[in-house]
Amino acid sequence: MARNGGSTRRDANPAHARAFRESSDLCDELYFETYGYNQLVLQTLGTHPDHRRRGHGSSLCRDGMDLADRDSVVLTLQASPLGLPLYKSLGFVTLGECAMQVPGEEEAVPFWAMVWHPSEYEGTAPASVLRSE
Secondary structure: OHHHOOOOOHHHOHHHHHHHHHHHHHHHHHHOHHHOOOEEEOOOOOOOHHHOOOOHHHHHHHHHHHHHHHHOOEEEEEEOOOOHHHHHHOOOEEEEEEEEEOOOOOOEEEEEEEEEOHHHOHHHOOHHHHHOO
16 A cells, blocks of 8 residues: 555545545435435546546436436435536536545545436436437
8 A cells, every 4th residue: 555655645544435435324324315226326436637528427427317217216426526516517416415524634525415316307308318419
């Protein structure tokens, strides 16, 4: 871990990884448990900085939206500050705000529980139709 910058990388720090996992689990319980098995969860999505603003994130989200629409389930995710504008532009609705904070540290990182309902999407157009625009 030290060879890969683990001693300085916050995402490789065990305390940070534990706080991320615990806060993510708590956010799931608070906002997503109500959907049970009637949800498709969009897991961690990231785009290399050299490839941002080219539609890759939107395309991956729309693939998930197509699957949720096909299976008549909601699509849920936890959005970081960087991803929040993308998800809002795709029609995701914010259910609530959560925070990741390592015990003993002042800084807290916000993230948002979000959901996309196929039947409530503006225009009710399936994601595959949106892709052609």
